Amino acid sequence: MKTEKDDKLRIDALRYHESGRKGKIEVVPTKPHDTQRDLALAYSPGVAEPCLEIEKTPQDVYKYTAKGNLVAVISNGTAVLGLGDIGPLASKPVMEGKGLLFKIFADIDVFDIEINEKDPEKFIETVKAISPTFGGINLEDIKAPEAFEIERRLKEELDIPVMHDDQHGTAIISAAALLNALELADKKIEEVSFVVNGAGAAAIACTKLYVALGADPDKIFMCDSKGVINQRRTDLNEEKLPFVRNTNFDTLKEAMVGSDVFIGLSKADVVSPEMLLSMNENPIVFAMANPVPEINYDLAVETRSDVIMATGRSDYPNQVNNVLGFPFIFRGALDTQASKINEEMKLAAVHALADLAKEPVPEMVQMAYKSGNLSFGRDYIIPKPFDNRLITNVSMAVAKAAMESGVARKQINNWAVYEEELLNRMDSDQKLIRMLQNRAKQNPKTIVFSNAAEYNVLKAAQIVHDEGIAKPILLGNKEKVEEIKKEFDIELDVPIIDPKSKEAEEQVNRLAEMLWKKRQRKGMTLYNAKRFVTNRDYFGSMMVEAGEADAFLTGSTRSYASSLKPVLEVIGPAKGVSKVAGLMMILSKKGPLFFADTTINDNPTAKELVKIARMTEYVVRGIGIRPRTAMLSFENFSARTETSKKVSEAVSILHRLYPDMVVDGEIQPDFALDEELISKTFPFSKLNGKRANVLIFPNLAAGNLSYKILRGIENSQVIGPILMGLNKPVHILQMRSTIDEIVNLATIAVLDAQQRQK
Numbered sequence: 001m002k003t004e005k006d007d008k009l010r011i012d013a014l015r016y017h018e019s020g021r022k023g024k025i026e027v028v029p030t031k032p033h034d035t036q037r038d039l040a041l042a043y044s045p046g047v048a049e050p051c052l053e054i055e056k057t058p059q060d061v062y063k064y065t066a067k068g069n070l071v072a073v074i075s076n077g078t079a080v081l082g083l084g085d086i087g088p089l090a091s092k093p094v095m096e097g098k099g100l101l102f103k104i105f106a107d108i109d110v111f112d113i114e115i116n117e118k119d120p121e122k123f124i125e126t127v128k129a130i131s132p133t134f135g136g137i138n139l140e141d142i143k144a145p146e147a148f149e150i151e152r153r154l155k156e157e158l159d160i161p162v163m164h165d166d167q168h169g170t171a172i173i174s175a176a177a178l179l180n181a182l183e184l185a186d187k188k189i190e191e192v193s194f195v196v197n198g199a200g201a202a203a204i205a206c207t208k209l210y211v212a213l214g215a216d217p218d219k220i221f222m223c224d225s226k227g228v229i230n231q232r233r234t235d236l237n238e239e240k241l242p243f244v245r246n247t248n249f250d251t252l253k254e255a256m257v258g259s260d261v262f263i264g265l266s267k268a269d270v271v272s273p274e275m276l277l278s279m280n281e282n283p284i285v286f287a288m289a290n291p292v293p294e295i296n297y298d299l300a301v302e303t304r305s306d307v308i309m310a311t312g313r314s315d316y317p318n319q320v321n322n323v324l325g326f327p328f329i330f331r332g333a334l335d336t337q338a339s340k341i342n343e344e345m346k347l348a349a350v351h352a353l354a355d356l357a358k359e360p361v362p363e364m365v366q367m368a369y370k371s372g373n374l375s376f377g378r379d380y381i382i383p384k385p386f387d388n389r390l391i392t393n394v395s396m397a398v399a400k401a402a403m404e405s406g407v408a409r410k411q412i413n414n415w416a417v418y419e420e421e422l423l424n425r426m427d428s429d430q431k432l433i434r435m436l437q438n439r440a441k442q443n444p445k446t447i448v449f450s451n452a453a454e455y456n457v458l459k460a461a462q463i464v465h466d467e468g469i470a471k472p473i474l475l476g477n478k479e480k481v482e483e484i485k486k487e488f489d490i491e492l493d494v495p496i497i498d499p500k501s502k503e504a505e506e507q508v509n510r511l512a513e514m515l516w517k518k519r520q521r522k523g524m525t526l527y528n529a530k531r532f533v534t535n536r537d538y539f540g541s542m543m544v545e546a547g548e549a550d551a552f553l554t555g556s557t558r559s560y561a562s563s564l565k566p567v568l569e570v571i572g573p574a575k576g577v578s579k580v581a582g583l584m585m586i587l588s589k590k591g592p593l594f595f596a597d598t599t600i601n602d603n604p605t606a607k608e609l610v611k612i613a614r615m616t617e618y619v620v621r622g623i624g625i626r627p628r629t630a631m632l633s634f635e636n637f638s639a640r641t642e643t644s645k646k647v648s649e650a651v652s653i654l655h656r657l658y659p660d661m662v663v664d665g666e667i668q669p670d671f672a673l674d675e676e677l678i679s680k681t682f683p684f685s686k687l688n689g690k691r692a693n694v695l696i697f698p699n700l701a702a703g704n705l706s707y708k709i710l711r712g713i714e715n716s717q718v719i720g721p722i723l724m725g726l727n728k729p730v731h732i733l734q735m736r737s738t739i740d741e742i743v744n745l746a747t748i749a750v751l752d753a754q755q756r757q758k
């Protein structure tokens, strides 16, 4: 069933794939490569040394090359999702997608390999020939029955883990979900009757695993494209024969009557509401065909309120999809250099997944999902992919099973250290952005975007609107905005206000009256107030001041100072705040870093530095991060110069007034950011041997120039400047902000508005 949502997704998916650098994964050098000497080591002549070592001791390939963390995702394109045999070329986006998932969820590097070969024997030979490159082989979207023979032979003939993901990944995840769904339905696996629709690679592997977990084979009815696999069928291949049942049923419809569990691994929309209605009480329906399930999620839950429903899709509750398995299963297998992925490892993964769904869901994971209210139950029978406990729980369980079952060639001795290593592999920056965006989505706010006739601003407004992060109001010349929308095919149906237009006259007069009342004792006349309000910075600020919008985002085409003046006049500092300041969040390779003050206070005094540090602490905590603040200078704890003396005084005040605050200095940034340097050189520091994540600069030049240098040379995303200390959420974009930067600051503006309304 194709929905309007699917049509929209189609356009977005094509845009997503065609934008920017082509493809979804890239190769990135891991070693220094800047000097002649680096190249002499990386390549000839130096490279000969590891070659000779590996020739002597083949196992050393894991020591000197990427093999141990490199998986091949290999397909011939014969069963691509539920799209069927679309060929190797057309399968490439899926294989690149698997590569992306391997990387972001388990930090495993992938080469996707699409082989133009349907003959199993030739396919096997090809994979064997290229296997020395890899630490593991993930076979993907190869149709049954060929997939069975291909996997069996490669497992036998190669000494690295080989897994056909559609068989075993799917079997593991669906088995974990099944165990939990049965528990919720209060049914026993030995007693329930199953209908498995599909008799291909995924369906047969899943069914075998359910039987291994206790399901009664006599109560499992399997259907393929021709109907029920029963004693009257004469067209069955060897793999289907074990599933022949003596029964009167010939059709799926007949088989569904009185069944407890439906497992769909076939194709779209083959299950009707009538079939669902004919199932037993509390039916369990896993409609896992991708991208369109056997029955639409909404239709199924509308048809039966007692259904425990799952699909393979990420946009509905209960995503039963092998993405929950392959990254973590291979992680455990690679880290133990397992020679294969055996039954013990698969069962360990099943139980780790099933158990994890019953654990309380941590705040960080809750925030990553729109519902924000996940707990074990009908809508949460299986963990979510963005749960970073998956990498520890599942990979560690798999690694342990590999060691206990004797297939590990490398032992893990210190599990606490291994756990730490696994956590460090996670892509925490992207997680942080996702977490912030999802928190914003839970209660999106109205944001006024100034300069809407700028492409980057308009595109960012479209993204936050479509993602449900914010409700934009655009300020700008209507005709120009419409022109850009047309030129760049931007669909965005939100209010556009041009304060200079006749149409806006009534609103301008109203806001001007308010501005005049606010500033009349500071010399502003009503005439001037009207003139000012036609300026977008005054107009947007006044909309927020008047409660006609929740937040205002301006800047981007004007200098910071010229945007700041109207904002300060209209909104001003919050009660008790004498100074506002600008905070930049830098998503660096070392994790998120916060820089202040980067935009406002030229040469703050010691007391002002204290205020900046406190405001920053408050904002960083609000984002959900524990601040560790370094008060920066160009000396370490010696305070010889005026600047360092000032910083040192600020630190003393902070230590005296806020003894619980993790803050120290004066300290140089290279020390503050290096755990080893801090702990060895300054063991007395209140940073407790931990790297700082908040850097307070001694003056504006240092703060501003540092973040601009980073923005210019490092490929890190920056979020900000976040204006701290204002009475209402207004933020000023830096000139030439990218679309991502605008989206990120809009997200912060929503969170800011949410926080103030609490």
Ligand SMILES: NC(=O)C1=CN([C@@H]2O[C@H](COP(=O)(O)OP(=O)(O)OC[C@H]3O[C@@H](n4cnc5c(N)ncnc54)[C@H](OP(=O)(O)O)[C@@H]3O)[C@@H](O)[C@H]2O)C=CC1
Residues within 6 Å of the ligand: 078, 079, 080, 081, 082, 083, 141, 142, 143, 144, 165, 166, 167, 170, 197, 198, 199, 200, 201, 202, 203, 223, 224, 225, 226, 227, 264, 265, 266, 267, 270, 288, 289, 290, 291, 311, 312, 320, 321, 322, 323
């Ligand atoms: N959610 C998840 O994690 C996963 C989902 N899947 C989904 O499962 C499906 C099958 O994948 P896979 O096993 O790899 O592919 P295969 O090509 O190996 O198997 C497809 C099976 O579907 C059967 N089939 C086709 N049409 C119908 C129909 N109308 N009624 C009943 N059965 C039908 C075929 O029957 P016949 O044998 O007669 O040709 C065949 O047995 C795909 O939609 C795929 O997206 C797969 C892996 C993971």
Ligand SMILES: CC(=O)C(=O)O
Residues within 6 Å of the ligand: 080, 081, 082, 141, 165, 166, 289, 290, 312, 321, 322, 323
């Ligand atoms: C999820 C997956 O691997 C498939 O649908 O084929």
Ligand SMILES: [Mg+2]
Residues within 6 Å of the ligand: 081, 140, 141, 165, 166
């Ligand atoms: Mg697949």
